[in-house]
Amino acid sequence: MKFTKMTALAVTTALVAPAVSAQEMTIVSWGGAYSKSQKNAYHDPYSDKTGVTIINDDSSAEAVAKLRAMNEAGNITWDVVDVVAADAIRLCDEGLAMEIDPDTMLAPAPDGTSAADDFGDLLVSECFIPQIVYSTTFGYRTDMVGDTAPTSVCAVFDTEAYPGKRSLEKRPINNMEWALLCDGVAKDDVYDVLATEEGQNQALAKLDTIKDDVIWWSAGADTPQLLADGEVVMGSTYNGRLFSVIEEQNQPVAMLWDAQVFDLDGWIIPAGLSEERQKRALDYIFFATDTQRLADQAKWISYGPARASSAPLVGKHADLGIDMAPHMPTDPNNAQNTFLYNYEFWADYRDDIDAKFQAWLAK
Amino acid sequence: MLAADGTPLKKSLARALRLQKMRALALIAPLLIFVLVSFIIPIVSMLFRSVENSIVADTLPLTVVELQAWDSDSGELTGEPVFAAFVADMVVAIEAKQHTRLGTRLNYEQTGMSSLFRKSGRKIKRMDPATDAPFKDKLIEVDKKWGDVETWRVIKTHSVRITNGYFLNAVDMQRTPEGAQAQPEDKQILIRLFGRTLIMSLIITGSCILLGYPVAWILANLPMRTANVLMILVLLPFWTSLLVRTSAWKVMLQQQGVINEVLVWLGMVADDARLVMINNQLGTIIAMTHILLPFMILPMYSVMQTIQPTYLRAAKSMGATNWTAFWRVYFPLSVPGIGAGSILVFILAIGYDITPEIVGGTKGVFISNRIAYHISSSLNWGLAAALGTILLAVVLILYWAYDKIVGIDNVKLG
Structure with missing residues (x-):
């Protein structure tokens, strides 16, 4: 009897005890090398400074759905969430993320430039605090492309010059743009064309020419593995993944930066946190997105810091000792021909074009 | 036949059995509650979600009422009362940050609704429903899509609280003012x-x-x-x-x-x-x-x-x-x-x-x-x-x- 009482007491205490104690916060991110770079650049210094324990949760891939479910259940267990900009816009639209005032809530640059100016155009949503610029771009096997290495993204559609399989992401975003670009549409017109029924059909028709040669991926790790195994001759993925295949694993792979698509990743703070937790989350954000911290992250991963003032501070890789600046997607040599992910367009057209794209895939 | 204490035997037997049944029920109660909470309720709530559609009527209550009187087949644009009701609804919705949610919902049916609501929200926020009338031309100036009959047809079609729209979508069809119709062939999957x-x-x-x-x-x-x-x-x-x-x-x-x-x-x-x-x-x-x-x-x-x-x-x-x-x-x-x-x-x-x-x-x-x-x-x-x-x-x-x-x-x- 004594035992049961004790157990009952223990269980009740566990249930009643607040889920988040005063000195803990849960930060959600993507896991893998990316979370590691955040831990080194942000979490550890912040914990040292404030004594707050940071719990990592690798749920960013399902963050939008989970935040919505938490919101409906009225119990939000996350304090700061790392999402891509498109998801941040969605969360903001759904009222699931709190609005941020960059000038009062974010640190100014060391020279006094306000945060709003320092981030500039990258503040694509009222709720979004940009952290890195990454790009989706192609890598190719240097030993499988013959004597002439590809220099243009259109090599992807040229199966005569570059026979073999290629890997593309199993979604319309980026693929439709590349298809139109290689079908003779001028870069500035791509989204105008894609907004029309004929333009969408044109892009799918172009993709149709290589449909039998494509392996479609849904996880960022797929293309690096396919390249390393020699399953594909070229494939799209995030530039940081290619960096690790090339520099860390020394595979015979090279980057094809042409027509890379810039995208942003950053933080949001869930709406509806208690005042105390919100304050702590804002304090963390203020610390983790200042100029030095953003530059520090590039020591562990080849993504460009989102602040203009951080770029000159990017140094060497912490383990490999190589200069990181030339590996940034924003480096002038790499950024000769780029796209910026068109958030507004895809927020409108994603449902529609995705249905057509999936129907085309299943045909 | 009577039991020892004078009550009818049948009754006292039933009482004893009831006690046993209650005890048995108490024993399975944890499982029963667990199954109910973790299995039955989520399934029922999922079933309900497939027809539930009160977001339009909740976010735009006045507009939905005004739209009732509008004949969507006439090809004529809605009148000033609808626009006035819409601005009044939107001002409330923007305050509660509900308008972008509605935009996302309607974007499933009509491409472009998402940005239409997001962008218009920024401008409608500055309007005053009491003093700024009339709104018809002002709204069309905000975005010409408000002058498009199709925009209002979509809102009206999806303003019902219980909808068959999701089920129609699930079998490659769509809800239109003219009733259920097949999706365009290139979206059937x-x-x-x-x-x-x-x-x-x-x-x-x-x-x-x-x-x-x-x-x-x-x-x-x-x-x-x-x-x-x-x-x-x-x-x-x-x-x-x-x-x-x-x-x-x-x-x-x-x-x-x-x-x-x-x-x-x-x-x-x-x-x-x-x-x-x-x-x-x-x-x-x-x-x-x-x-x-x-x-x-x-x-x-x-x-x-x-x-x-x-x-x-x-x-x-x-x-x-x-x-x-x-x-x-x-x-x-x-x-x-x-x-x-x-x-x-x-x-x-x-x-x-x-x-x-x-x-x-x-x-x-x-x-x-x-x-x-x-x-x-x-x-x-x-x-x-x-x-x-x-x-x-x-x-x-x-x-x-x-x-x-x-x-x-x-x-x-x-």
Whole structure:
């Protein structure tokens, strides 16, 4: 009897005890090398400074759905969430993320430039605090492309010059743009064309020419593995993944930066946190997105810091000792021909074009 | 007849029994509550979500009332009262940050609604419903889409609180002012996926029966000690992560993978004509058959264990051939195991999403992959719920058909 009482007491205490104690916060991110770079650049210094324990949760891939479910259940267990900009816009639209005032809530640059100016155009949503610029771009096997290495993204559609399989992401975003670009549409017109029924059909028709040669991926790790195994001759993925295949694993792979698509990743703070937790989350954000911290992250991963003032501070890789600046997607040599992910367009057209794209895939 | 204390015996007996029943109920109460909370309520709420659509009427209450009077077939734009009601509704909605949610909801039906509501919200915020009238021209100035009849037709069509729109979408149709219509052909995919999911689940169940039956038979007829060791081999996959097992198949089956390398080395396959065994339906069938095989073998094994070997000996002693003895005596006795295993495997297969996503390529994906997409990416939970409800209904119908044909009493797990 004594035992049961004790157990009952223990269980009740566990249930009643607040889920988040005063000195803990849960930060959600993507896991893998990316979370590691955040831990080194942000979490550890912040914990040292404030004594707050940071719990990592690798749920960013399902963050939008989970935040919505938490919101409906009225119990939000996350304090700061790392999402891509498109998801941040969605969360903001759904009222699931709190609005941020960059000038009062974010640190100014060391020279006094306000945060709003320092981030500039990258503040694509009222709720979004940009952290890195990454790009989706192609890598190719240097030993499988013959004597002439590809220099243009259109090599992807040229199966005569570059026979073999290629890997593309199993979604319309980026693929439709590349298809139109290689079908003779001028870069500035791509989204105008894609907004029309004929333009969408044109892009799918172009993709149709290589449909039998494509392996479609849904996880960022797929293309690096396919390249390393020699399953594909070229494939799209995030530039940081290619960096690790090339520099860390020394595979015979090279980057094809042409027509890379810039995208942003950053933080949001869930709406509806208690005042105390919100304050702590804002304090963390203020610390983790200042100029030095953003530059520090590039020591562990080849993504460009989102602040203009951080770029000159990017140094060497912490383990490999190589200069990181030339590996940034924003480096002038790499950024000769780029796209910026068109958030507004895809927020409108994603449902529609995705249905057509999936129907085309299943045909 | 009276009991010792004078009450009728029947009554006092019933009271004693009731007490017992209450006690029994109290014992199962934790489970009952658990099942209710974690199983019944989520399913009911999911079923409800597939028809629930109060967001339009809740966000734009005045507009919806005004739109009732408007004839959407007339081809004429709505009048000033609708615009005035709309601005009044939007000012409230913007304050509560509801207008962008509505935009997302309507964007499922009409491309462009999302940015229309987001952008217009920034400008309507500065309008005052009391003093700034009239609004018709002002709104059209904010965005010319407000002057498009189609915009208002979409709002009116989807303003009902209980809608069949999600179910129509789930079967490649759409809700329009003129009633249900087929989706344009280049967007039709879901019916095809339902069909594919059913057919491939049947194939997977079939191959599990073919591969599992001999294994279960051997296990059931070996001495206990050997059988137990072999049983570990059957159970081993259970203890390995699903993702690891699926990824292992990738390593095995891809064109530079183990099987192809061996075949090329043996000279059975030319180097430039390596077999394509993954990222298609074959890959999904192979990987899922492997993953679901234990669910087939275990019920078969436990049923076969109960079949007396003497029956077979008796049959043979009366002149039956090996085949006749097996087919007329042993097999009928093992059918309950096949039935139980098939139901388990089929129902698990029909709802699988990770494995088809990884090894299915384009032709080997299931309807559950679309459900997962609508839950986690497009946030169209209404459509996801409608798809899930249809899937549930299909499973229940098949279960009913199985009961009619084979009989559900004829299913045993041991």
